[in-house]
Amino acid sequence: MRYKAIIAYDGTNFNGFQRQPNGRTVQEEFEKTLQKINHGEPIMIHGSGRTDAGVHALGQVIHFDYDDPRPLEKLRFALDTQTPDDIAVRSVERVAEDFHARYHVVEKTYHYKVQIQKPRSPFRRYYAAYYPYPLDLEKIRQALPALLGTHDFTSFCASGSSVEDKVRTIYQADLEVNGDGTELTFIFRGNGFLYKMIRILAGTLLKIGNDRLAVDSIPVIIAKKDRNAAGPTAHPEGLYLAEVKYAENP
Amino acid sequence: MRYKAIIAYDGTNFNGFQRQPNGRTVQEEFEKTLQKINHGEPIMIHGSGRTDAGVHALGQVIHFDYDDPRPLEKLRFALDTQTPDDIAVRSVERVAEDFHARYHVVEKTYHYKVQIQKPRSPFRRYYAAYYPYPLDLEKIRQALPALLGTHDFTSFCASGSSVEDKVRTIYQADLEVNGDGTELTFIFRGNGFLYKMIRILAGTLLKIGNDRLAVDSIPVIIAKKDRNAAGPTAHPEGLYLAEVKYAENP
The missing domain is CATH 3.30.70.580 (Pseudouridine synthase I, catalytic domain, N-terminal subdomain)
Known part of the structure; x- marks a missing residue:
């Protein structure tokens, strides 16, 4: 069974x-x-x-x-x-006996959490990345829609990945701020994500918010198909696998 | 300095x-x-x-x-x-050179957090006590006001405490529930608290909410001046020293 x-x-x-x-x-x-x-x-x-x-x-x-x-x-x-x-x-x-948790995935949702308060809360040190630098959240929000849709995300895939097909479809790319403004949550939902893709997306979006990358740089980075074009890989402690969906439970 | x-x-x-x-x-x-x-x-x-x-x-x-x-x-x-x-x-x-962090305290606020969802969230295991049993929050709310004011809190002091004077004044005793109903926070504010007093208060109030102590039992417990009359000492991980006030910063 x-x-x-x-x-x-x-x-x-x-x-x-x-x-x-x-x-x-x-x-x-x-x-x-x-x-x-x-x-x-x-x-x-x-x-x-x-x-x-x-x-x-x-x-x-x-x-x-x-x-x-x-x-x-x-x-x-x-x-x-x-x-x-x-x-x-x-x-x-x-x-069903032929259900497979990996092969039959149709959609995954990840959250990426970033603590932005000063000083850093000791209670969040393992549960959110820390970003104590200036951030223009409006710029991040303007940049997000360029991620939606079907693209070759080679630029957002850790080098060394053995996956051949780097085309993925992103259905949702949102930024939420918690009640007291101390923590951001990025929400990414798509048909699949490449190795370290969410963390590279987060690192790139924070760089846009910090004004070290242009607001309209996402399409340029995607087009380059080069990992070096994107921002750094954000730390693992901010990343949460939130939900996995299958055809049989839409 | x-x-x-x-x-x-x-x-x-x-x-x-x-x-x-x-x-x-x-x-x-x-x-x-x-x-x-x-x-x-x-x-x-x-x-x-x-x-x-x-x-x-x-x-x-x-x-x-x-x-x-x-x-x-x-x-x-x-x-x-x-x-x-x-x-x-x-x-x-x-x-000032004569300020003393311990001797000049006029008010302390503690929070006590209790996770009530099933299953227990692994993310809260060090940051809230866990209570998976039925709880009538209305009964807890009805019991809280009896704690307010000046009382001899001997019944709510861990046995073995060397403090002689067990009279304390509680200014605030509230219960809050978080947005998704997964966690309770007790808020206690007073001129001082005895050893393990907040944890015994929490353990007693949970027992009232679980219907194993009467809603009006707080005055009876206080009057008995006996640690055995109160509920158990709740776990340390739910307890937070939230705020300390001094005469010079009211």
Whole structure:
């Protein structure tokens, strides 16, 4: 029986989502818990995609195969309470045997948070990037619409990525400011994103807001298909995988 | 020259405010920084009061003696950037030579945060207590006013406290709920609080909200002058020292 689960995690103490030889990962911790409730038999999980060290998830999606007689809410509760405190299991549902958390993604939403107050709040140090320099938010807002639509985003992809096709479609690119003006949230929604793309987008938009790149530079950067044309890669702690959508739950 | 500073800290990785033989403390880290900028000569700080391990501060107040030729904002910036990331220095001002951060306190405000959503958010695990049981917030709101005014709060003081006079005056006792209903904040403002008093108040009020203590039990508990009459001591991670006021800055 195949299950789909929506999980949240605080990425601070993880060396990313994907299991690897060194460092604690979300996959390893989740699989340990599954193995425990499966009487010692290992169960492998598949995520919608990797997240890097320090990157958070509000709504990462995974799937795994397992036969459990419990009602779904009992299974969710067992997984939620037995995974470590930095992982929460928001929902568990049964899905078709051919559902795949990675291959069937149709849309992903990421948030990127930036703390702009002085001094920096110690409570946000792992949960938002820090940008203490002047920012013209109106300039950022003017620059955002140029990202919408279908483009070759080579300029916003970390060099070294092995992905061949760098054409992606962005449906939403917004900037929100919290109630007391201390924190920005970029919201990016699209059919997929390249390696470190959200962090390079954030780094570039902050550079526009700081007047070190022109407001109308996004189309120029896209056209160059050169990583060096874009801004720096913003820090991982500001990044959240917020939501993953599939054809079967539009 | 005497300085007063307002500092914020994330208490998660501190064994409390006050210097002690074992464990990292706020006082020790702050004094290390002062010693560094004072060319190796030690400077002692005095806080408005202790905070326990895991307890946070939005506005702890300290004083120290030091002669610095810098403009105040430069001193604040130097202290803010040279203290560890879990301490922020919000303000520094020069005060009279007889100002004392502890002896001259006239009012303190504490916040106590409780996460009530299911599942527990991994992002709040160090920053709010967790209460996943049924809560009638209206009952808590009805119980709060009985705390206002001047009372002997022996019932709300951790046993073992050496303080003789347990009479304190509470000016404000409120309950706020955040925008999406996931977190409560108790706000207590008074002329002073006993050891663990806010955490025992929170534990007692949650018990009232959970219907295991009567709505009108606060006056009865106060009258008993017995720690066992009150509810349990709520966890430290929900507690924030929010503000300290002095006669000279009303």
